[in-house]
Amino acid sequence: MLDRVARTAEARDALLTFAQARADIAAEPQTNAALGTLLSWVESYLMREHADLGRTGAVCPFTRQAARIDTARLAICIAGPDEEERAFTLIRSCFGALDAIPCKPGMAHFRTVIIGFPACTDERGIAMLQRVQKRHKVYSLARGRMIGLMHETSEAPGLWNHAFRPLRAPLPVLAIRHMVEHDAPFAARHPLLLVPYLAKFRLAGGRRLIDHLRGQG
Template sequence: MLDKVERPSVGTPLLTMDEARLRDPDNGALATLRGWVESYLMRGHDELGRTGAVCPFTKQAAKLDLVRLAICEAGPDGEEDAFKVIRKGFADLEAIPCKPSMRHFRTVIVGFPNCGSPQGIDMLQRVQRRHKFYSLARFRMIGFMHATNDAPGLWNPKFRPLRAPLPVLAIRHLVEQDAPFAARHPLLLAPYLLRFPIAGPKRLLAYMRGGG
């Protein structure tokens, strides 16, 4: 039986994909979040620029039942509440039960349905920035997706892979396949090479040579 995680102060408890499917009505924020994960992240896209799912990592994590979803009700004025939920998310990530060899697939995805305004987006960007060094020091990644995110795709610069129907902050492990991100973000490069001292340089070289 899966361990139960303490309820966040301003949102739903962390739920498996199956629990989320049973809990939320079809038009609820949790259903929107789950639907986006299943119909977008876990599937291919014509504009992606490569074959496979938009996020192969999430697809595999879901197969292993290592994805946890939650909704945080904080609005644009609730930065400290949002910060606490995300900070706790790092501990929640470690609490997801799994085989030791599968730990790197653990993922926590938190939706913020009340932060779709420019003010809400700005607040969540601050929350993400406040966790930048905290996450890197722990070899973790924290991503921010929202409806107007203009970050270009790695394989097709015209594609916008980080768009979501509601603002989302996601926490996961840094993995060997993150070489393209490490190559593009100097702050991530040192933790990546420290975490993967042998395979990491090979991955980076292959990416820079265009081998993916």
């Protein structure tokens, strides 16, 4: 128990608000080059509209709102392809750190943690992060959380435009956030997500799923 608390505290201390990230990048741009790349991608891609997205609004409206109310946190992990346990331990501790992000009442579901892995850009690094993500699938869903992997060569198709590749990023990224009612399209696509989604959102979630499936017909 004490070890888990210590890991959570360590992860929480490593996470940066957008303002802190900007300050670190301005102070030491070369040292924080990866952080600069991560922040730029979040602000210029995730939080913006995209012509190929297939719907209006930001690529990730969730992240844009989280940034607006200061519940988004960023970090860089230098673990390489041979350091799976190091990456796994950090990500596991980030679940606790996520819950510790200060927020106003009713805004907890906008908490999000985004970790960049600049030493994992090759195939071995991506494969390692895929294993870390897979090892957290059940753990995250049991807690009503979502964990996603983004990287430069991701072939995951878009929900609204299947030709679009929304999960591409200039460096590998693992992100953790709360499952929300608007995740119905993801629940419809991933059977493992369907049960915890319906357990959490019940009738409202069921209605969203039905509406989504009707819209796909």
